[in-house]
Amino acid sequence: MNNSVFFGALTVAGLAAGAAAAGTLDDVKARDQLNCGVSTGLVGFSAPNANGEWEGFDIAVCRAVAAAVLGDPNKVEYVPTTGKTRFTALASGEIDMLARNTTWTFSRDVDLKFEFAGVNYYDGQGFMIPKELGVSSAKELDFATVCIQTGTTTELNLADFFRANNITYEPVPIETNAEARQQYLANACDVYTTDASGLAATRATFDDPGNHVILPEIISKEPLGPLVRHGDNEWGDVVRWTLNALVGAEELGITSANLAEKAAGTENPEINRLLGTEGNLGEMLGLDADWAQNALSAGGNYGEIFAKNIGEDTPVGLARGLNAQWTDGGLLYAPPFR
Template sequence: MKNSVLLGTLAFAGLAAAGASAATLDDVKARGTLNCGVTTGVPGFAEPDANGVWQGFDVAVCRAVAAAVLGDADAVTFVPTTGKTRFTALASGEIDMLARNTTWTFSRDTDLKFDFVGVNYYDGQGFMVPADLGVSSATELDGATVCIQTGTTTELNLADYFRVNGMSYEPVPIETGAEAVQQYLAGACDVYTTDRSALAAQRAGFENPDDSILLPEVVSKEPLGPLVRHGDSEWADIVRWTLNALISAEELGVTQANVEEMGSAAGDNPEVNRLLGTEGELGAMIGLDASWAKNAIAAVGNYGEVFDTNIGEGTAIGLARGLNAQYTDGGLIYSPPFR
């Protein structure tokens, strides 16, 4: 008797667990909010503003997905994660998706059982040093003390770079970017290394940004993008195509300002019509409303607008589009067609 009750409970728990992993879309709809993992705070990418509202380049991806799925860009619960806690949070189902400048690597995609749905920022690892250190190239860093965020790919790239160049260094492992900056500014390490976008972002927040320089070397490829759990392809599709919708919108000239007008009735461009749901059944195919992409674009703007308002050259962070320009402008940002 006791046994059967127990087995019943176990079976139920097992089913509940399996259910949680299978249909993320249903869970999100039932919950009414999207649980999105972000950083603990990188200016421009994900950081709460003075009113406690999360803002940033990665945050916009979360908001776009929430707008596409739930029709409300504010229906997001942001879960700050560190380099170490992010994968556990995603794997355990605590968050539905992770948008936290996470590098798409082979082992994360296969061995850790995640699905990267695309790339929203092409980055590379760089080095920041104080200008008065008198170093102009990373090859002069033999013997230096280097601050690194533990649990990231930068840690491994750093070890490889110094080994390949026959140089030694003293690693100072640090948990979060904020602590690393604190150590760097206190002079407890000579060099701070992480993705160049994050270096630029953090340097912009310094009291005297000109006292620090970024070295020219880019020692790795860091394609950063949102990711979801392995095994729920429908949900992965939703996140992937929401990101693609933002990218296509820029390519097709759909902006936050004109999306309402363009989406109100079918226009001349069939691809815009399909994207905004005035033609075809794309929404039904992905399991969402016909206006899913329109909602996402209306909430955060197209990819270019998201870039410009958060990290672009007009902001304090001042990143150029570079590799992150549309393919039509010589960049790598490219969305498959909406067809």
């Protein structure tokens, strides 16, 4: 008797968990729109262009997920969030996912109850200063005033770094990157610290970027990536494997230029499984067979997205570095599509 009650309770719990997990994917399909949390504006990563259209490296992830699920990369509502508001927006269901240069940490994963879907940019925290200060190392920043975004890992890393090096600083708290840029250029702070990619993106918007130096020290690990709510496993799989599809396609040599040709069928079984001409990966995700084709048609593979938005030929000017494929000495590695 006790056993049957126990198993009955398990079944109810299982059904409840199943209902919760199915929620977001069903909601997005029913709404016919993805609500994607992004930054308030970081050039190259997520910012509105001159026509008011959002674009950038993180925006490309939102677009790829919308294309995979809804067949159209334009079916996205972008919700700007700050370092402080982003987690509340996700936890409350205001957004379906967050794609906003957010660092994967233990407490965010475990204590805040989010699920990181992977890493789309391996980063680290750096420091930017006016060249005229003549400082060549972050360890020379004793008594500096530092612009810092509240509610970020940057805040904690900064305190750790200065304490470890027995130097002091005065924080100038700011909410958004735009505010940091304004305060820094107005000399309200000597230093701006955030992820090195964010510093490069911000510097690219200056009238005289050459007058500002990003110091050599990288003081932290900042694996940045998209995230969803805990218990949202089915939706988490969709976001995770869409990101993996962008990364895996680059390794497999699938580009926006040859996508149609590869989608007609190839000699490589993994390409065929990814693009839906063999197997049933789409069905496993609750999506159409051509989900990955749709995701890749939104903006190309990972390398194309990187080059277009933040690569060395853009004003942001970032080298691939750690974000090269594992086959080229980087950390990018998509699990097998099988």
